[in-house]
Amino acid sequence: MYQNFQAELSWATLHMPRTRKALEALPDLGGVKLACNMHLDLKMAPLVEGLLERGCNIFLTTCNPTTVQNEVVDYLVSKGAEAHAWRDMSDEAWSDSFDKALAWEPTHLCEMGADLTTRLHQNLAQGVPVPDIVAGLEATGSGINRLNGMAPRYPIFNWDDLPVKEGLHNRHMVGLSAWQTFFQTTHLTLHEKVVVVIGYGLVGQGVAASAKAFGAQVQVAEVDPARALQAKYDGWPVVELAEAVKTADVVATATGAYGVIGVQHFDAMKDGTFILNVGHVAQEIDVPYLKQNAVESLPMPYVNAYQINGKTIFLLADGSMFNLTAGYGDSINAFDVTLAVMAAGVGHIVEHGSQSKSGLYLLPENAWKQAL
Incomplete structure (x- = not known):
């Protein structure tokens, strides 16, 4: 590197x-x-x-x-x-x-x-x-x-x-560095893209704000009622994840929890969806299931392609902490x-x-x- x-x-x-x-x-x-x-x-x-x-x-x-x-x-x-x-x-x-x-x-x-x-x-x-x-x-x-x-x-x-720590690194730096890494890795911007941010803790807040600053149409999926309400007060459309993944161009997990995105979500995603994780654990995403449907060659470094129901889904950095695995954090x-x-x-x-x-x-x- x-x-x-x-x-x-x-x-x-x-x-x-x-x-x-x-x-x-x-x-x-x-x-x-x-x-x-x-x-x-x-x-x-x-x-x-x-x-x-x-x-x-x-x-x-x-x-x-x-x-x-x-x-x-x-x-x-x-x-x-x-x-x-x-x-x-x-x-x-x-x-x-x-x-x-x-x-x-x-x-x-x-x-x-x-x-x-x-x-x-x-x-x-x-x-x-x-x-x-x-x-x-x-x-x-x-x-x-x-x-x-x-x-x-x-x-x-x-x-x-x-x-x-929470106000600087968690709230500002993770989101900023995640999207900078996205641009460097994919050679794409967020313009005209729907970005669904899963989790509205401080990391999720920063990921959402930075995505909007870079031109994305941002939606927030949050299961905690208090945080969901905060997202609404901050002006974000709060959506049900099962429905939101159907129209998302990019899905970003920022929860630190296990099993956030699974088979039912992959099946509902549209062709060409990107998935990335900035939480602490790679297990936010069911990576083992995706790997059963892997396309052999990598389209780009740190971009893995998977064929599911005739659609191609892109997982960034194998679901690991994207901004520090594929970027400089x-x-x-x-x-x-x-x-x-x-x-x-x-x-x-x-x-x-x-x-x-x-x-x-x-x-x-x-x-x-x-x-x-």
């Missing part, structure tokens, strides 16, 4: 002043063993490199094998990190990575999706020895939903619901805010947060505001 990795890394680091400032404010991290389960793309490298320079020991796993950039992993390993992650690793290897990270006996966790915490608690229930975790961080709504269903045995700090300057808050969060779980009782907490304001 990168034409000149070192040059692009230097460019990213140059344009991340908040991250540099937050890293410089961290205490000595010698003795800290931080297991990270997260996207491993170029923009993550300045954070991990900075943590290593502060003395932190780091083990890298990924929250999504399709978003791993192998150059990034190789570079961070050369700087001292340990890792078990590579692009498009198998489900078995991905699952093994969680066990390897826990066997490394981390003291702290930094997660996007709560995979390590979930595996640790599964092992605990089965009588498998688990490491003594001091504290952890969680960065995604999907991960928070998983954590709400368990009783963590250590404090975990949620920074997905911070104003600068957030802009560097916007992600600078995200990384600065993450760095400050690491400082919190090493220091004051480590004194908290077991449970799920919002990352406190005094832990992250100085990073801005």
Whole structure:
């Protein structure tokens, strides 16, 4: 993906002043063993490199094998990190990575999706020895939903619901970068196209607003009555998904839930419909069913074609997080805010947060505001 990795890394680091400032404010991290389960793309490298320079020991796993950039992993390993992650690793290897990270006996966790915490608690229930975790961080709504269903045995700090995370990344950057990636991948624009956005959380709101700004005719499908009402107040036509897919040119899932689009929706779609996902899990779409009807050759990179009832349906990036699998994700300057808050969060779980009782907490304001 990168034409000149070192040059692009230097460019990213140059344009991340908040991250540099937050890293410089961290205490000595010698003795800290931080297991990270997260996207491993170029923009993550300045954070991990900075943590290593502060003395932190780091083990890298990924929250999504399709978003791993192998150059990034190789570079961070050369700087001292340990890792078990590579692009498009198998489900078995991905699952093994969680066990390897826990066997490394981390003291702290930094997660996007709560995979390590979930595996640790599964092992605990089965009588498998688990490491003594001091504290952890969680960065995604999907991960928070998983954590709400368990009783963590250590404090975990949620920074997905911070104003600068949900208001900046979730609300603005995902939608903007998703449609930029759509243009680059398909060589098409959204003009004269009906776009159905499934889910009207903050990510869905941004996807809808950006689609309209780029010329689309936008409709929203939302099963939650409160969010559906909000979409109406925002001026969007709120539609039933079963009917909306019949006329949609592009369908975008933004829920983070499982099984949102299935066989009945594929059957109802018209010829030439595009499907993309910007939620955390690829399982929002029934990809296995589509693959039973695959057209052998790819029309374009990251565009998969499927023949269903005489119609061609296009799935982008195999249903994985489209903006980061086929594109570059957030802009560097916007992600600078995200990384600065993450760095400050690491400082919190090493220091004051480590004194908290077991449970799920919002990352406190005094832990992250100085990073801005």
